Amino acid sequence: MHPGSLVAAVARALHPVLPAAAGLTEDEVAASLAAPPDPALGDFAFPCFKLAKALRKGPPQIAAEIAAGLADPAGLFSRAVATGPYVNLSLDLGRAAALVLPRLASGEPARRPATGVRVMVEFSQPNTHKAFHVGHMRNLCLGDSLVRLLRVAGDDVVAANYLGDVGAHIAKCLWWYLDRLHDRTPPADRRGEWLGELYAAASNQLDTWEDQAQAGDVAAASELQQAKARTSEILHRLEAREPEIMAVWQETREWSLEEFAEIYQWCDVGFDRVFFESEVDEPGLKLVAEFLDKGVFVVSNGAVGVVNDEVKHMPFFMLRKQDGTSLYSTKDLALARLKFEEYRIDRSVYVVDVRQSDHFRHVFLTLKKMGFYQAERCQHVPYEMVELPDGPMAGRKGNVVLFRSLRQQMTSHLRKTWFQQFEGQWSPEEIDAAERTVALGAIKYGMLNRDVNQKIVFDLAAWLNLDGNTGPYLQYTGARAGSILRECGEVGKALDPALLASEAAVQAVTASLQEPQERELLLALDRLPQTLAAAAEQLRPSIVCTYAFELCRTFNRFYNADNCRVKPSEGPLLQARLLLVHAFVHALRETLAVLGISVPRRM
């Protein structure tokens, strides 16, 4: 439990009066505390069902006895009553606020003490020479959020990317580029995306010929034959590192890399280490030879692999093809070794879509057989796919939504429906910056709000609707809260800094809080640390999204209530409300920060 939280304080007060026979620790008491269904019942509820067996009494009787016996020297509770099998506890709002608000209002960060655990989070992993589309965005947002969550939880996190810069897709793309293109000049401002279009064109052409050949088209079959021979030749020349083809590879690869760098920068995502498939290709093959010698790997039909009986439906995990070349799996083993050796990591997290669950099970089992103790601390974070209303994204169907298109449509929609109104009042720079922040908030929240095991059907029209449970709603709420502080500041109603220093002074002003909206907001603020901890523990940013939305809804009720207006307030009540708003602003900022979302100053 978090020592400064209300839950902890309630558990501390409740624990001594529980019958010893129940044998509950303070932490267990804290864990069992729940919110009553109706706020009128109380702020916390302690259910007595589990005590019934040990005490051989009915839960309602136990609840009644606990409520009657509750001593409250700290004056934390305003009411403690048994309602059926529950002990319902109402907090003294002023005292509770004095416990919770000062840390948050001061802006002290929520980061937990260092755990000493070094964890690597590998995510994004786009292929060069291919398009970056909305499907990649889910991975990017998820991985980045996990990095941020684990950092707040106190881990030493290494954010890693792993770029696919070798393989058949490159050969296809270069085939088109070298053989089929009249004009090989890329558009200067979008060379990476252009390269992706070449790959898509190549891939489509091959698929079309394939279909036509299947249907008996002799000409198509011949074209297909020649193209396959050519891509195969390109691939072999790449693997042989022939200077001429390597020069083309390097130049085009650079176009993709600059595209990715621009995307990451716009998305405010950073990496500490970027691995390339090209750097683990040869080490992978060496590793295969080494463990084949050791008898860990076996030969099967001319290929090399390992038998992992634990994966019953597919025990053979191939690591080297018949022709002696490497596979994705080969490189993943070499990459894992590189990670272990280069960074001495304690834990390794792979953010990769759910279709690769079997693959990673095999990788981790194999690493264990190879003798890497870290294999136990490797973890695949699977997430479901992003689809479009007409089904899975496929180059062939031409229904891929590219990143640039998403960004462009999101920002121009925001300009037209919202930011246009500020033209002439705000500087163009501020408008652009706010527009980007909000577009990014909409995209990230949309990608993270849904649990990882749910598919996301990407419907642009729906994503442009920014009402309700969306990123911009949260940002708007934050901007409104900020404007309270700004407006109050302008009329000389700022928060007294002395309040952050003295607990007695805080309590003197928070005692004036009494509205239900203030109480709800306080209770919502109190749940921040436990929410971040749970999300980090379970590697689920969606938990944070749900919390952020509830927190903002609670704030908006406070904001909208006539009886809770801050600016017209005076004296202690004004100060108490300013504390609440400051605390909210910082809590929201911390909450959104782990999602990679920021709040514009105004919007």
Added chain:
RNA sequence: GCGCCCAUAGCUCAGUUGGAUAGAGCAUCGGCCUUCUAAGCCGAGGGUCCCAGGUUCGAAUCCUGGUGGGCGCGCCA
């Protein structure tokens, strides 16, 4: 065939280790802007939590068996 995932309001989804009357957004209908930003707030309607058994004081939640949908299953990544 084997393995994994999903099924909750018209649509999209939440639902902490099993707990009080199953929630939210969107959509529909009705209210609230001379007072801190209406991308907001309040209210109404809307449910066989896929089905059938089981476990127990108590099941949307756990177990078993089905049904429907998605994904994966040796030389792609």
